[in-house]
Amino acid sequence: xxxxxxxxxxxxxxxxxxxxxxxxxxxxxxxxxxxxxxxxxxxxxxxxxxxxxxxxxxxxxxxxxxxxxxxxxxxxxxxx
Numbered sequence: 001x002x003x004x005x006x007x008x009x010x011x012x013x014x015x016x017x018x019x020x021x022x023x024x025x026x027x028x029x030x031x032x033x034x035x036x037x038x039x040x041x042x043x044x045x046x047x048x049x050x051x052x053x054x055x056x057x058x059x060x061x062x063x064x065x066x067x068x069x070x071x072x073x074x075x076x077x078x079x080x
Contacts, residue, residue, distance in 0.1 A: 001034045002027065002062075007041050014045040017052035024056040033063055040068040050076060 004027070010019045027035055045053075050073065057064060069077050 001036060002030055002032045004035065004037045006037055006039055012041055012043050014042060014049040014053075016046075017048045020049055020052040020056055024060060027062060027064075028060065033061075035062045035064045036067055037064060038067040039070060039073075042070060045070070045073055053077070 004023070006014070006023075009023055014020070054076070066077050
């Protein structure tokens with residue numbers, strides 16, 4: 001299992017779609033199939049980052065679980 005604390009991997013303010021692409025490129029290159037992405041203490045997610053995250057998430061072959069998603073973004077990041 002891969003555990004990613006997104007505030008350490010990118011920032012507490014998720015703005016640039018390119019940083020999302022970079023993170024998913026790293027995730028896809030790893031051997032583990034299960035990935036947990038923790039949004040703890042993420043204060044802002046830009047619409048552009050969110051759109052890119054959703055696109056990359058849907059393309060991913062990994063089993064991804066989002067943890068501690070800020071309330072304002074929970075409905076958009078619900079993939080179940």
